[in-house]
Amino acid sequence: VDRGWSILYYAEGARSRDGSWGEIRAGVGILAQNLNIPILPVVQRGGEKILPSGAAWPKRSPVEIAFGKPFLVEGLSYRHAQERIQEELTVLYERITKNDTDRRIDSVPGDSYSIH
Numbered sequence: 001v002d003r004g005w006s007i008l009y010y011a012e013g014a015r016s017r018d019g020s021w022g023e024i025r026a027g028v029g030i031l032a033q034n035l036n037i038p039i040l041p042v043v044q045r046g047g048e049k050i051l052p053s054g055a056a057w058p059k060r061s062p063v064e065i066a067f068g069k070p071f072l073v074e075g076l077s078y079r080h081a082q083e084r085i086q087e088e089l090t091v092l093y094e095r096i097t098k099n100d101t102d103r104r105i106d107s108v109p110g111d112s113y114s115i116h
Contacts, residue, residue: 001035011085019048021093029081032073039085041068043092066092 001007009031011024032039042065049061068088073081 001037007031007035007037011089015051015053016048017053019045021090024082024086024089026078026082028085029073029076029078029083032085033076033078033081036072036074038070038072039088040070041085041088041092042066043068043089043096045093045096064096066096068092 009028011028012022013025013027016022028039044063044065046061046063049059050063051058068091071084071088073084076084
């Protein structure tokens with residue numbers, strides 16, 4: 001981070017077998033607090049079809065991605081930081097699952113973008 005590198009952190013700790021959404025782990029709140037870096041919430045849907053658990057080779061499949069606004073968790077406890085991150089990710093996930101019939105690139109309220 002000090003050299004300009006970004007960190008990609010999968011907050012749930014494991015891939016979902018069925019695409020369901022789970023609770024994030026405490027490590028993301030601890031990491032964000034200790035490094036005092038902004039969090040850029042990103043949610044993807046459909047990745048479980050590209051490389052299913054146990055598969056040796058990826059398959060072609062559409063993936064939806066939503067990007068939220070960066071935010072800091074400065075001043076929050078680790079648990080409250082984890083909860084704030086969970087809230088932001090949940091809002092994004094709800095946005096990309098809201099309309100399954102819409103398959104175009106469009107902007108989402110809050111300067112987020114969802115790619116369908």
